[in-house]
Amino acid sequence: MVIRYILFFALVSLSAQAQHSYLFPILPGENALLAGTFAELRPQHFHAGMDIKTQQREGLSVKCIERGYVSKIIVSRTGYGNAVFVKHTTGETSVYAHLQQFNPRITQYLRQQQLAQGTTEIMVNPKANLLPLQRGEELGLSGNSGGSMGPHLHFEIRNAQGLNVDPLNYSFKEVQDDIPPVMEALAIRTLSGDSRIQGRFGRMEYSLVREESPKPSVHLYRMRDTLRAIGEIGLELLAYDQSNGSSSKNGISCLEIHVDGRELHYHQLSQIPEAFTDDINIHTDYATYYETGKFFQRCYKADGNDRVPIYSTGSGKLRITNKAVHQVTLTIWDHFQNKTQLHLIVKGEATEGNSPDPNLRWSVEENWLVIKGSLPDSLNVYLPKGQQTLTAVYPGCYLWDLRKGLPDSLDAGTKRIRFNFVGTAYPQQQGKVLNDRLTLEWKPGSLYDTLYVMLQEKDGKLLVGEPTTPLKGKITIHYQPKSPISLYEKTALYREDKQSVFVGGHWKDGQLHAETRFFGTYYLATDTLAPTITPVSISSRQLRFKIRDNLSGIKSWKTRIGTETVILDYDEKNNLLFSEIREENHPFRGELKLEITDNSGNKATFGRPNLN
Structure with a gap:
């Protein structure tokens, strides 16, 4: 595999250099620090590009990497935030996200579209060459908009077929990395009823020991003891990479397993179809992530993991027979071919487990x-x-x-x-199960694997499946409350999480119907309180408000000053609604009317009789 990986990397890099010598999008020519790398493991998705640090501040100039035209603009309180997509003559597309603001030409076009559609949050596709950009031209300023957790530029490259590819394939000299990846822990899981690990059934985690290495670009690890196992098992690895000058824990690019010198499994994170990015939930051990926040990536193909083209043929599952002894080597690389290896010995032995845990x-x-x-x-x-x-x-x-x-x-x-088992759900079949007034329905493609569904109504809560089980697509919850609801239009479905999550749904004949992509605990709640609006600063040149909602969340807002519709941007992280700064010769004039609507239809208004 190492030869194949190096050859693949070399071919991609040479091809990229020969065809597309792109400009680095931010502070070109200066050393860049990365906060995230391509295909890094993130909640609910593979990371689609690389995150470039911006000196812990907003407002750095973001450059177009090559001549092209704006093909898409997104403004959203979540996800990409403010983003620009640029189509290049090569057929590739570059993406610049979490921007603070766009350049004046893009902003002017965007405001026209927002006013025409009557909404701030928008996704538009300008006609080809309507908004041309030159190599090195500023397309906006870096920011912290959308789902960003701190100031940075999220940067992507998509090939002519629309697949997300690793931007580092284009040999940007601004990024340097001679640090091998770090292995934090190894987990091993039984995959059949007759499998045992150290005489036990289930999943076991092991810490690793770092060894001295003769090469700085290679790190070596080992397990403390020989692993004793029997039957079919799967390996899971907790690991990360770092680049020069950055403390961020980034993703690895390639992983392979050899058993007695023969390749058992590899996966290479070089390109990810955007449509299947949430398959990270089957690529990793989702239950462990849900319970601990740690991303152990599976070193085998789990049942139902059939969409992302990053794996070798075969399942990667390891079959251990009695008294057999195997030398197992697990190797990981980062994009720059810095390498880390783990060596372990697996002995086929059905030893008896330790004393039972007293907790049932x-x-x-x-x-x-x-x-x-x-x-x-x-x-x-x-x-x-x-x-x-x-x-x-x-x-x-x-x-x-x-x-x-x-x-x-x-x-x-x-x-x-x-x-509370109510039935069996099969991944390629439509079906539904019910428990009294609670029904769960799924379509072909909603599930990764066969599930044994649990469904229960208890103490006013709807317990739908196990939250540690990932879903491949949407499922539908149908619920008929025992007693009529007094305010159907204000009552919706919510999911319990660190904070309550508004799910919504619609009512028909006293029954709620709601789609979701998560198993978990749900409940009904009625929201009759309107959002709150607190003015921060109001002048003829700019408007700034703090807005909040107690339960269902902000859905929409609209503003008029005199006869003019005014677009206000929304920074959800800071509960801030604000306008652009007007020029002195083009101030706001007239009566101010602001209306905020939450997801339950409650409205709040704010007004001023005259702005001068």
């Missing part, structure tokens, strides 16, 4: 219901059509194959565990 717990792992704790030697599982007796696969661990039936409950000695 259960989970669903692939097709298995797993019960662990200090329990009797056998348990009774109660199914809709009878019961089955389970014996421990090792002390303190019991497995039930859910393909044999979905249990209602389980007798765990002095405690009865009740489950």
Whole structure:
């Protein structure tokens, strides 16, 4: 794989240099520091470009990398924020996002479109060559708009086929990196009912030991002890890269596994189809990310991971037989071919697990219901059509194959565990399941893999599936409250998270219908309070307001001064609504009327009789 990787990198780099010697988009010719790299693992998406630091401030000049024309403009409170897409004569497109503002020509065109459509948040596609740009021409200023968590420029290059590609393929000399990636931890997971790791079923994490390396561009790691395992297992790696002068933890470019000198698996993060960027949730261990915030990327192809073209053929799953001994090498590279390797020995051995954990717990792992704790030697599982007796696969661990039936409950000695399984969902089939007044519906392509669906209404909450399970597409929740709702038009569905998330939905015949892309805990809430508007500064040259909403969130806003419709930009992170600064010879004049609407339809207004 190393030869293939270096050859691929060389071909891409030579091709890029020969055809497209692009200008660096910000402070060209000066050393650049990166806050993020291509295909870096991010919440709900692979990172589509690279993030260039802007000296912890906004307002740096952003240059067009080559002659072309503006093909798309986005203004959004989330995601890209303020963004410009430029189509080049090569057929490629460059993207510049999180801008503070656009250049005057782009701004003038944008304001016309916003006024015509009556909205600030907008995505428009100007006609070809309507807004031409020259190499090195300023197209805007760097900022912190949209989903940005700090000032920087998000920069992308998309090839003629529309695929996101690594901008570093274009050999920008401003970025330097001679630091090998860092391996933080290795996780190993059992992938079949007869698999064991150190005699146990489930997922185990291991810290790694750094070793001395004869080459500065290569880092070496090892596990502390020989790994004893049996059956089919999968490896997961927690790792990051760094570039010169930057403390940011960036993504790696390539990963491969060799077993006894033969390649078992590789994946190369060189290009990602934008339509499938949320497949990061199956590329990584989503449950671990959900619970800890750590991105362990799988070193094998999980079932249902069939859309992103970054993997070698084969599953990458490792099959260990009894008494076999294997030398396993895991190698990762960054874009600059700095390399890090992990060496481990795996011995096929079905050792017995340690003493059972006294805490009783259960989970669903692939097709298995797993019960662990200090329990009797056998348990009774109660199914809709009878019961089955389970014996421990090792002390303190019991497995039930859910393909044999979905249990209602389980007798765990002095405690009865009740489950809320309502049916099995298959990824390529449409279907629905229900539990009393709560129904869950899915379409072909909504799921990555077969799921054993749990559904329950409890204490005013709707428990829909397991939040640690990712979805491939949207599902629909249908819910009929037990009692009529007094204000249907103000009542919507919300999802519990660190902060409540407005989901919405629509009512028909007393039943709520809402689409979502997440399993989790949902609830109904009624929002009757209007947003609040607090003036910060009001003059004939600029308007600034603080706006807030207590529950459903800000949906839209509109402003008129006299007979003029005025476009106000919205900085959601700072709850700030503001206008551009008017020239002295073109001030705001007339009566000010501002109206804010939240997602439940509540409206707030603010006015001033006359601006001079």
